[in-house]
Amino acid sequence: MAKKIAVLVGSLRKESFNRKIANELEKLSSDNLDLEIVEIGNLPLYNEDLDQNxxxxxxxxxxxxxxADGILVVSPEYNRTxxxxxxxxxxxxxxxYGSSVWPGKPxxxxxSSVSALGGLAANHHIRQAFVFVDVPLMQQPEAYIGNSSQIWNEDGSCVEKTQEFLKNWIDAYEKWVNKF
Known part of the structure; x- marks a missing residue:
């Protein structure tokens, strides 16, 4: 039975490069993973006053x-975070407090970023937030995709070199998920 993976895309833009990368990861993943984008743009801002209702x-x-059996975040970097x-x-x-849905999910x-840095700062800040909520994160291989506006063919498909990188990454992630 396939592991159900909740995919969170940090960019809300409909045609964002990160959403395209998430879709590419879904195409490249084996039948053992069922990736589903869980939308976050409709969530009202967290306010503790609303916890009771x-x-x-x-x-x-x-x-x-x-x-979900696991969490996958695909995100840009906004203002270095x-x-x-x-x-x-x-x-x-x-x-x-005490009712978190995150703990223990690999x-x-x-x-990614349109710059060469590939969202390095955001990657580490995302990791910091998820470590605190007890999501064990895959450490290697790391995935920073620079120049994300340039990794697409004219037909919208991902260039071969990036596709190979993403395939290797999602295969490693599947092994990580299976450890749990």
Whole structure:
């Protein structure tokens, strides 16, 4: 039976490079992984005052994460850190105190940037947030995809070199998930 992987895309833009990378990872993954993008753009900002009567969007999000066997984050870097919508998703899933949906789910992080750095700072900030909520993250191989605007063919497919990198990465992630 395939492991259900919740994919969080840090960019909310419909045609974001990160969403395209997430879709490419889904295509390249084996039948042993079932990757599903869990939308985060509709989540109201976390506010502890709402914990007693949470918005339906929080409840639905928490349910999807709770039922997942693993977490995969594909994200850009905004201002050298984690995008606000992604941080909000981490917070919504970790609350109310004592009811976090994150613990023990094997995680992986892929970041990209139109610059050569590939979202390096965001990658480490995302890791910091997920380590705190007890998501064991795959350490190697790391995935920083630089120049993300230049990794696509005219037909929208991923260039071969990046496709090979992503295939190796998702295969390593599958092995990581299977350890749990």
């Amino acid at each position: 949470p918005p339906q969007e929080w409840t639905d999000f928490r349910s999807k994460i709770k039922s 984690i995008p606000g919508a992604l941080k909000n998703a981490v917070d919504v899933g970790s609350r109310p 995680g992986g992080v892929v970041t």
